[in-house]
Amino acid sequence: MKAPGPMHRPGSATIAIALVLGFVLALPAWAEQWQSPQMSWGVPDLQGTWTNATITGLVRFDEIEDLVLTPEAASQLEEGTADFFESIDEVPEGELAAGENVGGYNTFWMDPGRRLARVRGEIRSSLIVEPEDGKLPYSWRGYYRIAKRLWGLRSFDNPETRLLGERCILGFGSTGGPPMLPVLYNNHYQIVQSPGFVMILVEMNHDARIIRIEGERLPGVIRPWLGDSIGHWEGETLVVETTQFNPGQNFRASLRHFIYLSSDAMVTERFTRLSEREILYEFSVDDPTTYNQVWRAEIPMLAADGQIYEYACHEGNYSLTGMLSAERDEE
């Protein structure tokens, strides 16, 4: 019998390739078999600190037709975004001439993520998946509502006409939702569960949305910020239906998107834990007086390392005083 010599042993590179190949081939089956951890009272465990930060916008750019991007197109977009962020920190040399734009935040203050959203292995060009064009399907009445609100933003006569984010009533851009949308910074959420409840702490502005499982709706006169959320479990998925929004929350604006939801809109969210480090967050918006159809979006919520710190906005709100007093000075 010939003793096995070095030539008959597979090389370490071959083993590595075989292992990687085997792992990749096994991945879908492994992923399918992954079981969500359970709370002691028998419901899926969604707990942890999560982030929905992504450079994929809610609405698809006009130049992009398809929902799913090729890896090459995705690389280009991600690299282009990285370049853009680097350019923000480039400060012109010398003194800035009086009257010039002094700019806003540098990247120290921003945390929008660096990657496009990846959902079920697809790299997405928009968070909206329905309608197919990735656009918000506003009705004429919806356009009118948005236009009216945008026009109103020209006024600095009273604090009430300013955006909720500027007033520190909620975070801006529907970060607290529902639907919970990624914005320029502080895109973190902490989920804590107890029997009969799922609490979602929205980092901006420390808003705890307490979802009542199989609960009853609040009296109609009570219209909380973030609406009234009732949940139930469908297998491994937490389904949350929210309505009775505070009328003050109808218009939600950030740099990359603005949406309008009437106070009686119904937002249905679905939270499904796909792995130790990912929750798939799906939602639909049913608001027939604002949109021509129900629209849907999908956002990955990824495990965030670290903890959420206090986002105390109102206590240090010098901006609103600054905006109103500057306008009074102008007058």
Add this chain to the structure above:
Amino acid sequence: MTRLSRSIGALLVCALFMTLSVAEDTSTFVAPRGPGGKPDLNGTWRAMSRANFDLEAHAAKSAMALREGPIEPVPAKEVVALGTVGAVPAGMGVVVGDKIPYQPKALSKKRENQKNWLALDPEIKCYQPGIPRATYMPYPFQILHNEDALFFAYEYAGAVRNIHLVDPGPAPIDSWMGQSVGTWEGDTLVIVTTGQHDQTWLDRAGNHHSEALRVVERFTPTSSHTMRYEATLEDENIFTRAWTMRMTLYRLVGADAHLQQFNCVPFVEELLYGHLRKNPLE
């Protein structure tokens, strides 16, 4: 022995027995087990004491903000219109030993705070309450509790605090609600809070602290619907020694147990920004 005296004697024995029974009930109460075999603290709780008016014992009075009157102090001009609604009910006090042991300079500051209550109390501006005040604000709070997490959501100002079950080390920065770390001593939940800045107060009476404050809270179930709450405060800049407050927390039931939302930020816009309107109101 007459029939009357026998009856009185029997009543006294009954009363003594009932008293002992009650004492025994609270001291030997075994809380229903919850997460990890610890007492189940899940639920909505509220302090019913008058501690938020003044931690120390106090008599009822016509208002928190007073001014000199011709005969006796009367409500300050700004709160006269509130009438009875603005009055202060008496409180037994929750400070063990009756008085907060202030250093002389800190006591002067407390008196200044009291004089300028309307301008200085963070509660009036809807600022975060800090610890321990969040516990005995006149609003409930909900505890969400399981094997891996412990979280307090307060109705007042939507304040929150996540209780770390593993000490993350010193707080990286001071904040309104500080950093809390929880452990269990038998059936008592012990929470140590540090990393608070000095902008919060302890009540409406101007009681205060510095950023050196260390609060050790102890939550001990005493019946299916009550907890004994103790908070020991150490602050070398303000107090001469550590001192403790003690009160009962009550579990709310039925519709009362629904934690409402009290986002007071829009409620104070007129107070904070009304003078900056284009047309300020009269």
